[in-house]
Every structure is written in C-alpha cells, then in structure tokens.
Amino acid sequence: GEGIYVGGTSSANNLNDYEEGTHQTAITMASSGTVTLNTSYDRFSYTKIGRLVTITGNPRIASVSSPVGSMSMTLPFTSASGQTDENRSGGFVRYYDNSAGSGSYVKLMGWSVSEGTSTLLISNTHTHNHNVTPAADDEFYFSFSYITA
Numbered sequence: 001g002e003g004i005y006v007g008g009t010s011s012a013n014n015l016n017d018y019e020e021g022t023h024q025t026a027i028t029m030a031s032s033g034t035v036t037l038n039t040s041y042d043r044f045s046y047t048k049i050g051r052l053v054t055i056t057g058n059p060r061i062a063s064v065s066s067p068v069g070s071m072s073m074t075l076p077f078t079s080a081s082g083q084t085d086e087n088r089s090g091g092f093v094r095y096y097d098n099s100a101g102s103g104s105y106v107k108l109m110g111w112s113v114s115e116g117t118s119t120l121l122i123s124n125t126h127t128h129n130h131n132v133t134p135a136a137d138d139e140f141y142f143s144f145s146y147i148t149a
Contacts, residue, residue: 061135
C-alpha cells in the first residue's frame with residue numbers, strides 16, 4: 001500500500017496511516033443529570049500514527065443540571081477489541097475544581113478506555129473516596145494514548 005517505509009522495505013516497515021485533527025467531545029453522566037461543556041473548550045486534539053492515537057485537551061464545563069454518577073466522554077476513534085488485558089488503557093486526569101473554596105482545587109481522577117468502545121470513562125472518586133460533583137467552570141487536563149481498532 002501507500003505510505004512511507006521506516007527502517008526497511010518490508011510490509012512491517014510501511015507506515016500507511018497518519019492523521020491529526022480535533023474531536024468535539026461531550027460528557028454523559030452514568031446515573032442522571034447533564035453536564036454541558038463550554039463550546040470554546042470542548043475539543044480534543046489527536047494525532048493517530050498507525051493504530052496508536054494520542055489525545056490532548058482541556059475541556060471546560062459551562063453548566064450542569066443535577067449530575068449524578070461517573071462521567072464519560074466521547075473519543076474520536078474506537079479502541080481495539082481483543083483480550084481485555086492488551087487493549088485497555090487507564091491513568092489519571094488532572095481535574096480543576098473551580099469551586100473548591102478552601103479545599104484543594106486540583107484533584108486526580110482515574111480514567112479508562114475499555115476495549116471496543118469510543119468512550120473515555122472518568123471516575124469522580126478521588127483521594128480518600130471523596131466524590132467530586134462536576135460544576136460550572138471546572139476543567140479537565142488530558143494527555144493520554146490508546147490503541148485503536
């Protein structure tokens with residue numbers, strides 16, 4: 001196929017998929033309620049090289065209506081299917097809690113991408129099992145990679 005050969009001329013050395021762009025994401029609550037992102041800050045940037053996609057972004061919340069449960073966000077590509085151990089990814093996201101008052105504004109939340117999905121799952125539970133309720137002006141800071149289908 002078309003592409004560029006890196007480190008040799010066999011088919012294994014052919015890089016034939018490179019893409020970069022942005023993806024408008026949206027948040028869904030697992031139990032009930034809604035979270036609406038600021039339309040000026042609702043995109044992920046991505047670079048896809050082969051089947052590896054890297055996502056960066058700083059989505060910001062514009063408004064909420066009684067949000068309950070964990071959060072999920074849409075991703076630009078479906079993750080690869082297969083055995084669960086080689087196609088799942090996860091880590092922590094920096095969450096800026098703008099209404100923390102005298103508490104900590106910066107909170108760590110776990111995230112994961114399961115196999116065969118185009119969804120980023122975010123756990124609102126952070127240190128010592130304190131739940132974070134999303135609110136207007138809160139922000140996410142993302143940089144992560146996952147394997148695409």
